[in-house]
Amino acid sequence: MRANNARNSSRDSIDRPPSKRCCDCELTKQSSEFYSTTTTADGLASTCVMCTKRRVIEYNEKHPEHNRLYRQSHPELNIAAINRRRARKVAAGGTLTANDIASIRKRCGGRCTYCGKPAKPLHMDHIVALDNGGSNDKSNITVACGNCNQRKHARPVWDFLAELVGIKPEEMRAIL
Ligand SMILES: [Zn+2]
Numbered sequence: 643m644r645a646n647n648a649r650n651s652s653r654d655s656i657d658r659p660p661s662k663r664c665c666d667c668e669l670t671k672q673s674s675e676f677y678s679t680t681t682t683a684d685g686l687a688s689t690c691v692m693c694t695k696r697r698v699i700e701y702n703e704k705h706p707e708h709n710r711l712y713r714q715s716h717p718e719l720n721i722a723a724i725n726r727r728r729a730r731k732v733a734a735g736g737t738l739t740a741n742d743i744a745s746i747r748k749r750c751g752g753r754c755t756y757c758g759k760p761a762k763p764l765h766m767d768h769i770v771a772l773d774n775g776g777s778n779d780k781s782n783i784t785v786a787c788g789n790c791n792q793r794k795h796a797r798p799v800w801d802f803l804a805e806l807v808g809i810k811p812e813e814m815r816a817i818l
């Protein structure tokens with residue numbers, strides 16, 4: 643993780659290895675079974691295509707409310723978001739308790755929600771950024787490593803996940 647900043651510069655001159663070990667299923671697979679990405683040293687996503695899709699689907703099942711398409715088909719959620727945004731202007735403090743934070747940390751098992759890597763320290767991350775109408779409620783808070791936290795910033799979570807696994811946002815929508 644420490645080397646990430648230095649890695650990003652050489653996106654055009656990456657030598658992709660013929661095969662790679664998926665850090666999720668831990669199987670060594672042909673490089674064609676990994677998405678290309680500009681965010682790793684070897685130019686390949688850290689998890690294989692199958693694991694990536696599975697993780698996206700699992701994430702989607704756990705957090706359907708964070709899926710843009712789901713939100714579009716449930717306009718009441720957007721109204722709720724608008725109301726939360728108004729409320730936030732009044733009191734951005736939210737309702738997160740120390741207990742909530744402890745249980746979020748426990749749930750993640752010391753790993754970043756997005757890249758899945760063990761990380762210390764883990765930052766509290768608003769899955770839907772406050773600027774995008776996300777709430778300060780525990781359902782909208784997860785943990786992220788410093789790198790993911792910074793890279794995701796206020797972007798829609800699905801756009802960030804698409805970038806993370808090295809696919810285009812349109813391809814992400816096709817998976818969902
Ligand atoms: Zn895998």
Ligand SMILES: [Zn+2]
Pocket residue numbers: 754755756757758759786787788789790791
């Ligand atoms: Zn991360």
